[in-house]
Amino acid sequence: MTSRSLWAAPVAVAFLLAACQSVHTQTSSTPTPAPLDQPVSMTLGAPVAGENADSPAIAPKPPATPVPRLTYNSVPNVGRTIAMTFDDGPSPKLTPQLLDMLKARGIRATFFVVGQNAAEYPDILRRAAVEGHEIASHTWSHPQLTRLSAAAFAAQIDKTNAAIKAAIGHNPAVMRPPYGATNANLDRRLNREWGLKVILWDVDPLDWKYRNAARVQRTILEQVKPGSIVLSHDIHASTVAAMPGTLDALIARGYKFATVSELIAMEGSSAAAPAEAPTPAAPGPEKPASTEVTVPAVETPAAPPFTIERYAPGEPASEGSAPR
């Protein structure tokens, strides 16, 4: 092989990887695609594909490792593991009930807390953290971040981080923008200035809208797939009431549970549980006498290489009223 062909192939591979990554990022959160003539890696802080050409005389480097993603709707290649996420709390009444349900099943979840609630109920956060759950940011007062000034935006993140750190001793690693309203610039700023990854979702039971436990359960079971990030809210009694049946049905289908950060850490890992036949349901103390599961426990298709953002930019913010 000539020296040119030695480095040209890895460069092409790296470029393809970067291009795939760019497609994902843009479908996740970027309202308008980047110009085609713009180096795809520039928007991602990755090495420019052509940089490998700087030293064609030496042995070609292997393709760059995948660019760290800033935002997720789901996490591919993690076996049958999913992340249950609960927003807008903590609720002094409902969150402890939910923690009991999760503890009974050995399930770790992620709580995207509203900062002002976190400041009011630090003991609930502490309990959740001690029991293995992830405490994440959902801003201080649940505004639509894309409408805020830079200073107001920073205050929403800083105050929430402070409340979380005061309760559990460290800052959150992930955040979820209220209403899923974000853009590539905000995502980059959150990552650059606070080290936060932006977590959206691919399963949405619209539990803030339909306050019906059976419907919440049915919708989650219809939409869930390996690697899913399930959105719901622990401030609605109907949502918490849906959880025992929902969690037991997911267990019966062989799903495993992880926090969002654990799920991200598993991405592409060979340690990920294989997507194989469901394991028998673990007996749960709160198992309902009659199961409400009506969806057949069929094998779900493998996760696609990336998912399409369900939130349509420009859509009116409609997640529901502020938590208080």
Ligand code: NI
């Ligand atoms: Ni919310």
